[in-house]
Amino acid sequence: MARAITIPQLGLTMEKATLTTWMKEEGDRVEKGETLCIIETDKIDFEIEAPQAGILVKIMAREGDILPVGEVIAVVAREGESFDLDALIKEAKEVKPPFEEKAAEIQVPISSSGLRVGRRDLKASPLARRLAAEKGVSLEGIIGTGPGGSISKEDVLRVVEERQRGPLQVSKRVPVKGIRRVIAERMSLSWHTSPRVTQVMEVDMTELVRFREESRSDWESKGVRVSLNDILIKVVSRALIEIPEINSSLKGDEIEVYGNVNMGIAVATDRGLIVPVLRNADKKSLLEIAEESNLLIQKTREGKIGPDDLKFGTFTITNLGTYGIDLFTPIINPPESAILGVGKLDRKVKVMEGDQIAIRSTMNLCLVFDHRVIDGAIAARFLSRLKEILEIRDQLKEVV
Numbered sequence: 001m002a003r004a005i006t007i008p009q010l011g012l013t014m015e016k017a018t019l020t021t022w023m024k025e026e027g028d029r030v031e032k033g034e035t036l037c038i039i040e041t042d043k044i045d046f047e048i049e050a051p052q053a054g055i056l057v058k059i060m061a062r063e064g065d066i067l068p069v070g071e072v073i074a075v076v077a078r079e080g081e082s083f084d085l086d087a088l089i090k091e092a093k094e095v096k097p098p099f100e101e102k103a104a105e106i107q108v109p110i111s112s113s114g115l116r117v118g119r120r121d122l123k124a125s126p127l128a129r130r131l132a133a134e135k136g137v138s139l140e141g142i143i144g145t146g147p148g149g150s151i152s153k154e155d156v157l158r159v160v161e162e163r164q165r166g167p168l169q170v171s172k173r174v175p176v177k178g179i180r181r182v183i184a185e186r187m188s189l190s191w192h193t194s195p196r197v198t199q200v201m202e203v204d205m206t207e208l209v210r211f212r213e214e215s216r217s218d219w220e221s222k223g224v225r226v227s228l229n230d231i232l233i234k235v236v237s238r239a240l241i242e243i244p245e246i247n248s249s250l251k252g253d254e255i256e257v258y259g260n261v262n263m264g265i266a267v268a269t270d271r272g273l274i275v276p277v278l279r280n281a282d283k284k285s286l287l288e289i290a291e292e293s294n295l296l297i298q299k300t301r302e303g304k305i306g307p308d309d310l311k312f313g314t315f316t317i318t319n320l321g322t323y324g325i326d327l328f329t330p331i332i333n334p335p336e337s338a339i340l341g342v343g344k345l346d347r348k349v350k351v352m353e354g355d356q357i358a359i360r361s362t363m364n365l366c367l368v369f370d371h372r373v374i375d376g377a378i379a380a381r382f383l384s385r386l387k388e389i390l391e392i393r394d395q396l397k398e399v400v
Contacts, residue, residue, distance in 0.1 A: 002077035003051050004092035009069045010041055017041045019065050019073065021126035026059045030076060037073070038126045045124060054078045058085065124151035131156045137163070183272045190334045194370040198329045201383040205345060205361045207393045211400070222287065228345065229265075229319055230290040231400060236340060237261040237282040238399045239385045240315055246382045247314050249335040250373050264316030264333055265293055267300045274300050275333055277313040286400050321345055327364040337373040341366035 007017050017039040024036050030050040037048050050056075054076045061073040072089045124132075124139050128151045132139050137159050139151055146152035176184055208231060219226045240247040240261050248257040263281040267274050276296040281289060299305045316333045321344035330341045343364035350360045365386060369379050389395045 002057075002075055002081055002083035002088055004072045004088050005036060005048060005051070005074040005076060006092050007039065007067050007069050007071045007073060008046070008048070010046055014041055014069060016066055016068050017046075019061050019063055019067060020045070021130075022059065022063060023047075023130070024056050026056055028056050029079075030054065030056055036076075038129070039067075045126065045129065047129075048073075050076055052076060054081075123149065125153065127153045128156050135160050180272050183274075186334060187331050190332050194332050194334070194337075195372060196329070196332065196368050197371045197376060197379070199367045199369075199376070199379050199383055200327050201365050201367075201387055203363050203365055203387045204350070204391045205363045206391075207396060208390050209345070209361045211393065211396060219287065219290075224287045224290050225294070226286060226290045227293075229317065229342070230286060230293055232317060232319075232342060233263050233265070233278065233281055233289050233293065234284075234286050234400055235386060235389050235396070236315070236317060237263060239382055239389065241282050242385060243378065243382045245374060245378050246338050246369070248337050248373055249314070250337065250370065251335070255373055258314045260314070262312050262314045264313035264336070264339075265296060266316060266318035266330075266333075267297050269301055269303075271303070274305065274310070275313065275316055276300050276305055276309045277311060279312065316340070317342060321363065327366050329366060329368055332368055332370055338367060338369040338379070341368065 010017075018041075019037060020040045021038040022036070023038065024030055024034075030036065030053065032050055032053045034050045035047045036050055036056065039046050039048060055078070056074060057077045058075040059073070060075075061067055061071070067073065070093055072092050075083070075085065075088060077083055123144065125146060128146075129139070131137075131153055135156065137156055139156075142151050142155050142159055144151040145155055174180065208228075212226065212228065212231065215226070241259075244257050244259070247261060248255050250256075260280050261282040263278045264275040265278060267276065276299070278284075278289065278293055278296060284292070296305070296309060299309070313333065313336055315336055316330075316339045318330045318339060319342040320328055321342050324344050326346070327343045328341050330339045332339050343366065345361055345363050347359055348362050350358055350362070352358050352360075365383060367379055367383050389399050
């Protein structure tokens with residue numbers, strides 16, 4: 001039989017509603033439970049569903065109309081069914097619309113994925129609800145950015161886009177054990193116990209680069225390849241002997257200042273960052289430093305480094321310049337009191353003496369130190385001394 005579709009009463013105080021959207025057109029075939037239209041009250045949006053399967057034979061209200069409770073807005077009838085429209089309207093108006101006590105829990109569209117699109121007590125635009133139903137997205141949990149915090153089409157699209165990116169995907173799990181646990185414990189100890197200060201100084205490396213190029217063939221004729229890092233180890237070792245306060249450790253209520261330099265060399269491996277120690281670097285020649293550091297680095301990367309090779313460091317150099325890093329703040333390797341971060345070797349236009357313009361090779365040296373042990377002025381003096389040796393050809397040749 002033909003059925004009149006009326007505005008339901010969704011609350012004790014509800015008197016009227018606004019018809020916001022027709023989901024079907026006059027003459028459309030509908031199934032029982034299929035959404036015909038959406039109405040809006042001062043509290044919720046509500047989907048009016050077809051009470052039976054059939055044809056939406058008559059639409060009697062337009063979108064935007066404000067309608068009283070009980071108003072007939074449409075008729076659904078069996079295909080080919082005859083009915084008296086006036087009698088149907090009269091009958092519908094004589095029946096008091098039932099109060100929908102559980103309006104917030106009425107059925108809502110279910111997506112192919114089985115997700116509820118959202119309760120009717122959620123404030124969302126009709127377009128947002130329709131889009132959510134199509135995409136199988138639950139409105140619950142979506143933060144609305146529309147008027148009054150309502151969920152808009154854009155909010156639903158944002159969630160759809162995030163869902164398409166997929167959930168967090170764990171490609172692998174790495175147990176924190178062995179060397180990785182040691183690294184974690186030492187870095188945590190350093191971070192929580194050392195009040196760190198960082199000083200950065202740009203150094204003109206042009207003379208060093210020239211010196212290395214001029215000396216390369218001589219070094220290689222002796223079977224040794226000398227890297228920029230090897231030269232830095234030699235120069236830093238000299239500066240540490242001249243300014244020994246940097247080459248120290250805090251032990252209880254005393255500061256131990258060391259008379260020799262055991263240089264830690266940070267090496268990146270598949271197992272994590274490992275710092276083998278080149279002992280007595282201050283007493284070795286440049287070629288000895290190059291040979292021993294190359295051997296230490298190779299053993300470290302091959303996993304053949306022994307426990308004794310990781311002990312008794314007094315200062316560490318870590319170089320991220322090969323990765324294109326300009327400057328950074330490395331974490332001090334305890335119980336040492338300082339670490340030197342080396343940035344990339346770059347080419348820059350510089351203003352020289354007499355306002356002459358020249359292209360120079362430059363590098364940032366980043367000194368991180370424990371302020372409990374080392375004062376800022378001493379750290380600055382250390383960096384200045386490094387800069388002096390590296391930039392002045394005669395001093396560089398004397399040290400190297």
